[in-house]
Amino acid sequence: MTIVYILVGGGGLIVGYFASLKLLAAKGKSASDESKKILDEAKNEARELLYKAKEESLKMQEEIKKEEQQKRRELSQNEQRLLTKEESLDKKLEQAEQKQDNLQKQIEELGVKRSMVMENLSKQEEELERVAKLSQDEAREELFKKIEKEHVVDLVKSLDKAEAEVKSKAKERAQNIIAEAMQKYAAETASESTSTLVQLPSDDMKGRIIGREGRNINTFEHIAGVDVIVDDTPETVIISGFDLVRRYVAKIALERLVSDGRIHPARIEETIVKVREEVEVMIKELGEKAAYDTGVVGLSPELIKLLGRLKFRVSSGQNVLKHSMEVSFLAGQIAAEMGANVNLCKKAGLLHDIGKAVDHEIVGHHAHIGADIAKKFGMNEKVVEAIRSHHGDPEPKSLEAIIVQVANLIAVNRPGATVDNLDNFIKRMEELENVANSFPGVEKSFALHTGALVNVVVDPEVLNDLEAIKLSHELARKIETDLQYQGQVKVSVLREKRVEDIAS
Template sequence: MVWLYILIGVVALIVGFVAGAVIVKKKIESDNAKVGKTSEEILNKARREADEIIKEAKLESKEIIFKGKQEAENEIKEGKKELQAQEKRILAKEEALDKKVELAEKKEEMIIQREKEYEDKIAEVDKIKAETDNIRLQLIQEIEKISGMTREEAKQLLRQEMIEEAKVDAAREIREIEEEVKRTADKKAQSVIATSIQRCAPEYVSEIAVSSVNLPSDEMKGRIIGREGRNIRTFESVTGVDIIVDDTPEAVILSSYDPFRREIAKLTLERLISDGRIHPSRIEEHYEKSKQEVEKHIYEVGEEAAFNLGIHNIHSDLLKLIGRLKYRTSYGQNVLGHSIEVA
């Protein structure tokens, strides 16, 4: 009985296994059928997509080819234009070069022609010179025969005549110099008198510390002072000289113990008055010009003093120092004039 149950169980197990195998097989077949159908659909879809891609690729390739062709044609056109322009420039340069070459050849021909003419003229001049020398020699011989004097005697006579003529010219120059001296005697006499007064009046030194500048009108005083006194302050700071504006009609006074600065300030103020435009920038401009003029003047004074004393080859800085002595006084006496007198 037990064996029967076992047999029945084994048979049932075999039947269940066979049934399961049949069911699995059918399912597998069913799945394979579905997979085959799906793969075919996917393949067809892929083929359609591939066809579309190929079509699009063909269209794009055609478009790219068309664009490339157009770009190539444009580049070719541009290249042709550039080549034509270069050809035109080359032709123009060739024409200019041909003209230059032609001009150079003409100049060379002209130079050769002029050289030939020059050589012919030189030969002609040499010929004329030789003929002139012969004629001159013949004339000298004829003159010696006619005058009865030799060449040396004629030279001596000519020399004496030149000496006599030079004496006459020298006498004329002396007379002219004497007349000039007479004309300038008054001026020199005044200078001598002024120097003598300066020597004999040492108490006058205090008055020499100021200089007076004449004005065209009293209105100029206001322009010299300027708005809020800016012009007069600028002038005093630039020149280092004080301006005294008082009740003196049509005049202002410059005060400084340095005669050199006072001279520059005086010249600067005179330039400003002549110019009529008085403001700080013009004051500085005219001051520099006046300073250069006075320095040039003292250099010339130094040169003149050295020349009068017979001193040469003096350094320019020493000449400037000598010229500055013109604006120095000692015990009421001008230092430069006194130095020249005692030298």
């Protein structure tokens, strides 16, 4: 404040000084009067300035005091908050230390209990070894058997409940998917043999077909690549051959020759060549139609031709082209239900048996031949893998490959799809029963439903309920590894104890 007074006083002196200079410069006036007047005015101005300076100083003091009080309040609040947080942290730290102590005590208690359990187990093992003179592994097995025997009822109930739940859910889901796929696809099935019949207008035509010294029939068989059987069957000639394309060409050519009436070697050759060209065009159209009907695109012309040739290929009495279209449709339906690649499954399903179009010309399994063909003509690697693995050799790796394999099994095993040989059927039934009878405790077994079910009757005095469950699982695994079959084989183990008495 003293500095302010000094500054104000200095300012007044300076003003007076300059005012005095003015007075001296003014001529014709009284210097002393004027100087007094000016000095009085300067003093008045100095007093006013000093008053104002005091007022400003007081205001500044008030503001500084207020600001100082506000900061002190804020400091006090911050200090209080810090103290509160410090107390809270101290409490949490104390609780954490207490929990750590409790955990340490629990760990120590568990360690003691574990030591006691291990000690009791060791004593039991030593006792078993001492009494039965068994090795450690043998003693462990004996202990497990003892536990199993004591709790056999609970184990059987738990196993039955868990197995029933899993089977129920899996079966329901699988049935829904397969049933929906099969419901959406209803295809006729036709069994085709290795021979074709050609109807003749009369038996006189047989002599013209044979020709002089058999020239006509020999020429026909040589060019067509089939066998023509002329026997006592009225007004009928049989064309025999394993290649359906050749048989079809021969049938059409022979019908045209019979209709035309001109049957001689030159005419025979001309007719067969012309029919063969027409059949090649028809094969292409059949392949294109199959691809169009199944919604498969992106196939090369060579694959289209091979696909059409499947129309003239039979497997287990089933037309392979119809079968391939059915697998394509089923695979697409299953893929849609399971969230897989629908187009890829449909394409792999349509081409899965493409190797059968040339498997009579190339050595090897049709699945591997088909995979090589698909790869050669630029098919996706997953399509190639699905074709190669649709018979399980090698095992399918992708979901799409598994779907194609399942669709193939459904198409093959649905009622009426294939023609089975009686000898093979009997052999398969005997193999199933022999495998079941090889297990100890089995009294007899029956293979039913064309091998889809094996009923096994066991001796209740030899096997208990838990061992019967084990037998069903072991028998199922043995059938999987030792036998070849299509679809699934259900194993049913029957354990029944009958008590009889006679009232006389």
